[in-house]
Amino acid sequence: MGTGRASAVIGGLDLQQPFGDGWRLGLAAEVAGIDAAQVQRGDGRVGSFAGARERGELSLRRDWMGGQAVVGSLFLTEGTAGLGLRAELPDDAGATLLRAELRRPYWDFFQAMIDRATRDRVAAGRRQVLANDLTGRLEVGANRYGIAGDRDVGSTVSLTGELRLGNLAGLRGLSAAYVLEAEYLLRRDERTGAAGQGYAPLQLLDREVHAVVLGHARSWRTGTPGGVVTTELSAGYGVDRYGRAGPIVGGALGYAFDRFELRLRGSRVENIGRARGTTSVFGASLSWYF
Numbered sequence: 001m002g003t004g005r006a007s008a009v010i011g012g013l014d015l016q017q018p019f020g021d022g023w024r025l026g027l028a029a030e031v032a033g034i035d036a037a038q039v040q041r042g043d044g045r046v047g048s049f050a051g052a053r054e055r056g057e058l059s060l061r062r063d064w065m066g067g068q069a070v071v072g073s074l075f076l077t078e079g080t081a082g083l084g085l086r087a088e089l090p091d092d093a094g095a096t097l098l099r100a101e102l103r104r105p106y107w108d109f110f111q112a113m114i115d116r117a118t119r120d121r122v123a124a125g126r127r128q129v130l131a132n133d134l135t136g137r138l139e140v141g142a143n144r145y146g147i148a149g150d151r152d153v154g155s156t157v158s159l160t161g162e163l164r165l166g167n168l169a170g171l172r173g174l175s176a177a178y179v180l181e182a183e184y185l186l187r188r189d190e191r192t193g194a195a196g197q198g199y200a201p202l203q204l205l206d207r208e209v210h211a212v213v214l215g216h217a218r219s220w221r222t223g224t225p226g227g228v229v230t231t232e233l234s235a236g237y238g239v240d241r242y243g244r245a246g247p248i249v250g251g252a253l254g255y256a257f258d259r260f261e262l263r264l265r266g267s268r269v270e271n272i273g274r275a276r277g278t279t280s281v282f283g284a285s286l287s288w289y290f
Helices: 110-112
Strands: 006-019 023-040 045-062 069-077 080-091 094-105 118-131 133-147 148-164 174-188 207-221 228-239 245-255 258-270 278-288
Touching: 023 069, 023 110, 023 228, 045 110, 069 094, 094 133
Parallel strands: none
Antiparallel strands: 006 023, 023 045, 045 069, 069 080, 080 094, 094 118, 118 133, 133 148, 148 174, 174 207, 207 228, 228 245, 245 258, 258 278
16 A cells, blocks of 8 residues: 555454353454554555554453343543444354444555544444355455544445365364455545645555465364463465456464464565565464453
C-alpha cells in the first residue's frame, strides 16, 4: 500500500476471566511500534513515519450448553470508541455466524494503522460439514472505512471462504485447503492535494486472492507432567486476480505445561497483490491460565 519498507513490532496482553454460569469477561490490549520508510497519509502527504499506535477491546461472552455463543465488545483506540456484537449458532451440520461492528480499529495495512483507521461491518457466515473430512466456510460482509477526522472514506463488500479436506491420503493431521479472500470496492473518496495531485485518503483496492494450501498439524505428550508439544506447518501458492501470484509458507510451535502455554509462529507471503513485495510475520506469546 505504498509504504516502501516498513516494520511493526506489536506487543499485547489478553486476559480472560470466567464467572457465573457460562459467562466470560475479556480484556485485550495491543501497542504497535511502527517504522515506515515511505507512506501516504490521509491528507495526501508522503513521507516516513516512526511512532506508536494502540488499540483495546473489552468483551463479555455468554455460552450455552448447546454450543451457542454471543459476544458483545467495546473497542477502544486513541480518541475513538466502538461497539461490536457477534453470535455463533451451531446445529447438527455446522454453525451460522453473525457479526456487526461499529468503529472497530482496523490494522490490516500500515497506512490504516498510522491514520487510525476504523471499520464498520455487518457480516453473515456459515461453517458446514459437507462430507466425511470435508468442511466448508463462507462469509459475506459489507464494510465502511474511516480514518482520524473522517468516518467515511470508502466502502466495500467482502467475501471469504474455505474448502478443507482433512486426513488427506489417510494421514491424520494432513489437510489440503482452497482459500478465497476477496474485497470489492464500492466507493472510495478521491481528493486533491496541495500540489494538485489526486489521492485517496485510504488506499482501498479491489483484491481477489485464491490460494491452495497444504497443511499438517500434530501434537504429542512430553516426559514433563502435563507437557504437550504442538506443531503446525503449511505451504501453498496464491494469486490475486487483480495483481500478482506467489508462494505462502507458515508454521507454529507450541508447548503447554502446568498452567502455561508458550507459542511461536511465523509466516511469509511473497509477491501476492498489486506490486512485488514480501510480507513476513513473526510472533510469540505466553499464556497463563489461572
